[in-house]
Amino acid sequence: xKRAFVTGxxxxxxxxxxxxxxxxxxxxxxxxxxxxTQNFWRLAQLGVEGHxxxxxxxxxxxxxxxxxxxxxxAEPDEVYNLAGQSFVAVSFKEPTLTAQISAVGALQLLExxxxxxxxxxxxxxxxxxxxxxxxxxxxTEATPFYPRSPYGVAKLFGHWSAVNYRxxxxxxxxxxxxxxxxxxxxxAEFVTRKISLGAARIRLGLQDCLMLGNLDAKRxxxxxxxxxxxxxxxxxADEPDTFILATGVATTVREFATQCFAAADITxxxxxxxxxxxxxxxxxxxxxxQVDPAFRRPSEVDLLLGSPARATQRLGWRPTTTxxxxxxxxxxxxxxxxxxxxxxxx
Ligand code: NDP
Ligand code: GDR
Numbered sequence: 122x123k124r125a126f127v128t129g130x131x132x133x134x135x136x137x138x139x140x141x142x143x144x145x146x147x148x149x150x151x152x153x154x155x156x157x158t159q160n161f162w163r164l165a166q167l168g169v170e171g172h173x174x175x176x177x178x179x180x181x182x183x184x185x186x187x188x189x190x191x192x193x194x195a196e197p198d199e200v201y202n203l204a205g206q207s208f209v210a211v212s213f214k215e216p217t218l219t220a221q222i223s224a225v226g227a228l229q230l231l232e233x234x235x236x237x238x239x240x241x242x243x244x245x246x247x248x249x250x251x252x253x254x255x256x257x258x259x260x261t262e263a264t265p266f267y268p269r270s271p272y273g274v275a276k277l278f279g280h281w282s283a284v285n286y287r288x289x290x291x292x293x294x295x296x297x298x299x300x301x302x303x304x305x306x307x308x309a310e311f312v313t314r315k316i317s318l319g320a321a322r323i324r325l326g327l328q329d330c331l332m333l334g335n336l337d338a339k340r341x342x343x344x345x346x347x348x349x350x351x352x353x354x355x356x357x358a359d360e361p362d363t364f365i366l367a368t369g370v371a372t373t374v375r376e377f378a379t380q381c382f383a384a385a386d387i388t389x390x391x392x393x394x395x396x397x398x399x400x401x402x403x404x405x406x407x408x409x410x411q412v413d414p415a416f417r418r419p420s421e422v423d424l425l426l427g428s429p430a431r432a433t434q435r436l437g438w439r440p441t442t443t444x445x446x447x448x449x450x451x452x453x454x455x456x457x458x459x460x461x462x463x464x465x466x467x
Pocket of ligand 2 (some may be wrong): 123179205207208209212247248249250299300301310311312313332334335336338339340374416417418421422
């Protein structure tokens with residue numbers, strides 16, 4: 122039975138990846154940090170918590186001793202480093218913390234692997250944010266990096282650390298440059314989930330209006346449940362490498378909102394521009410989406426669009442969920458959850 126250690130197990134990807142590994146017959150150890158309130162809802166929803174082949178390990182990526190301890194306890198064949206301060210907007214407010222976790226933390230885990238057992242295979246969760254002000258279309262593994270946020274800069278350090286440990290010590294460290302991937306388990310602060318939740322709540326009469334930032338930003342959005350399979354495939358390859366996982370289709374925030382509201386049976390009509398742009402209900406004329414400049418970022422990544430060609434050719438990985446299917450899946454899940462919450466409250 123193969124053994125895996127997954128850092129950041131309580132997050133979106135941690136939950137989906139752990140479910141995927143358990144389904145493949147792995148013994149999985151999930152790293153979670155101590156918090157005042159436990160954050161196991163995703164693991165519970167996917168039937169991970171309580172699974173016979175799953176155990177928690179208390180772990181903080183920023184503590185070298187904690188990394189060494191976790192690897193010593195889990196004795197993994199594979200480590201998936203998903204832990205991180207993953208919200209780009211917060212990285213502008215907490216740049217040092219973001220670097221401590223997502224840059225130095227990633228390095229410390231690699232160092233712990235080198236010390237404990239250099240035969241362990243490592244997946245490093247790198248990000249399309251590293252492309253930032255994009256230097257080529259679509260972005261490939263050869264496109265130069267130009268990060269535009271403390272988050273992107275921190276991820277670039279983690280990415281190059283993985284490459285460096287591969288080249289310096291022969292460690293099987295693969296870096297996955299993942300474009301945005303979403304799901305009903307996405308954190309509510311990210312724009313897709315904020316929109317699906319907002320659309321569901323407005324449909325149910327629980328909210329009047331949704332405030333967003335840059336409606337023109339374009340992202341290559343895929344389904345997280347498919348992307349975790351790409352992570353696993355990277356560690357089954359003959360050689361470690363860097364791979365992009367993306368869908369190859371970019372959509373604006375505005376269009377994603379239009380699709381989510383449509384999934385909630387509301388047609389949006391857009392008018393105005395810049396901070397005065399409004400999405401109105403086609404039937405009532407009521408403003409349902411408005412712009413709040415507070416959600417704009419000091420420096421923005423306007424457009425991300427990735428080519429998954431290398432992952433398709435070498436790993437046989439191919440995403441199939443369209444952004445229309447994704448938005449519908451997210452809105453339907455939020456309609457059910459919000460309706461249940463409303464019933465419980467009444
Ligand atoms: P989430 O924000 O949902 O999950 C992040 C996880 O990291 C949580 O489990 C969190 O724990 C944990 N964590 C944060 N700080 C620490 C720390 N100091 N020590 C240990 N654990 C910590 O992110 P996702 O699941 O969406 O993403 C997984 C990884 O992939 C992240 O590194 C992210 O930056 C990267 N990524 C994500 C993409 C996406 O579109 N989702 C795209 C490209 C890269 P807690 O629950 O306690 O907060
Ligand atoms: P991103 O995701 O920054 O791409 O990082 P996010 O969903 O936060 O933003 C996507 C785009 O939408 C614009 N936007 C808003 N964003 C948020 N959060 N809230 C708003 O109200 C809003 N209005 C417009 C943003 O400006 C941006 O252009 C995600 C994370 O998962 C990272 O961890 C990961 O590395 C990258 O994707 C790839």
